[in-house]
Amino acid sequence: MPHILSAKQFSKGDLERILSLAREMEDDLKKGRVKKVLQDKIIACIFFEASTRTRLSFETAALRLGAQVISAENAFENSSASKGETIEDTVKILCNYADALIIRHPESGIMERAAKVAAKPLLNAGDGTNQHPSQGLLDLYTIKKELKRLDNLKIGFGGDLLKSRTVRALLDFMRLYENNKFYFISHKELALPRKIIQELAESGVQFIETENLEGTLPELDIIYLTRVQKERFSDPQEYEKVKDLFIFKKDHLKILKPEAIIMHALPKINEIEKEVDQDSRAAYFREAENGLYVRMALLCYALGV
Numbered sequence: 325m326p327h328i329l330s331a332k333q334f335s336k337g338d339l340e341r342i343l344s345l346a347r348e349m350e351d352d353l354k355k356g357r358v359k360k361v362l363q364d365k366i367i368a369c370i371f372f373e374a375s376t377r378t379r380l381s382f383e384t385a386a387l388r389l390g391a392q393v394i395s396a397e398n399a400f401e402n403s404s405a406s407k408g409e410t411i412e413d414t415v416k417i418l419c420n421y422a423d424a425l426i427i428r429h430p431e432s433g434i435m436e437r438a439a440k441v442a443a444k445p446l447l448n449a450g451d452g453t454n455q456h457p458s459q460g461l462l463d464l465y466t467i468k469k470e471l472k473r474l475d476n477l478k479i480g481f482g483g484d485l486l487k488s489r490t491v492r493a494l495l496d497f498m499r500l501y502e503n504n505k506f507y508f509i510s511h512k513e514l515a516l517p518r519k520i521i522q523e524l525a526e527s528g529v530q531f532i533e534t535e536n537l538e539g540t541l542p543e544l545d546i547i548y549l550t551r552v553q554k555e556r557f558s559d560p561q562e563y564e565k566v567k568d569l570f571i572f573k574k575d576h577l578k579i580l581k582p583e584a585i586i587m588h589a590l591p592k593i594n595e596i597e598k599e600v601d602q603d604s605r606a607a608y609f610r611e612a613e614n615g616l617y618v619r620m621a622l623l624c625y626a627l628g629v
């Protein structure tokens with residue numbers, strides 16, 4: 325059963341299949357001819373962390389395909405987790421009710437535990453700082469749609485690389501394609517963990533780490549910005565110290581290639597000056613729209629229809 329737990333689990337062949345299915349979903353939806361291939365299916369969305377795009381686009385995807393949705397948002401308070409139930413017990417029970425489970429949780433790695441007891445496909449909608457495969461896929465879809473290729477790209481990841489799960493997911497996908505080069509742009513306090521850097525180096529991935537946004541921007545085909553992950557700081561003062569260190573300003577647009585794109589998983593807080601939204605290279609709202617098509621494709625993929 326294809327659980328979708330991590331970007332690391334996919335081959336290039338799988339990705340091609342999902343991306344072309346997403347393309348079909350987009351065309352069908354725009355022409356008003358989506359087939360209700362998930363009729364009679366029930367999808368459960370259980371979110372232990374806040375979400376706007378991920379939960380609501382998954383729910384919309386399920387409804388568009390004819391499925392019905394049961395959901396618990398704010399699940400630490402609104403489910404038996406508040407009484408101390410383990411994730412394993414919750415998942416076991418929900419598999420009796422629903423045909424697929426979509427779960428978001430603040431604990432990194434918890435989906436592996438949940439998957440061990442899941443009798444139905446489990447889709448990871450973000451686990452702590454670890455993974456967010458559906459976001460990585462919609463980012464991949466966006467890159468393919470906007471730049472017409474997934475290889476030979478110079479991709480800058482900027483901001484909170486220490487805790488961003490969307491960076492990890494997209495990086496895992498983009499390193500599968502030939503001759504991509506990565507620029508990790510952040511202050512030391514928010515750099516990628518050394519363990520990840522070491523693994524990239526050992527695998528021969530081309531990358532550099534830098535604090536210099538201005539010096540790097542003119543090189544890039546993609547600048548992927550991130551929110552400083554406030555909710556993952558145990559000390560609020562530590563967050564205050566780093567929250568404004570990295571800001572993409574409207575003046576940065578002048579040194580960005582005319583054909584480059586600016587990406588962000590959203591929500592954005594103050595890491596992008598609001599004038600940037602008007603620039604045609606700002607792809608983040610289009611990226612969020614693509615989430616619907618990609619999640620429709622993912623539900624079909626996971627449910628084998």
Ligand code: NCD
Pocket residue numbers: 377378450456459489490550551589590591
């Ligand atoms: C991201 C997440 O939850 O990791 N949001 C999303 O799913 N679009 C990014 C973030 O919250 O900063």
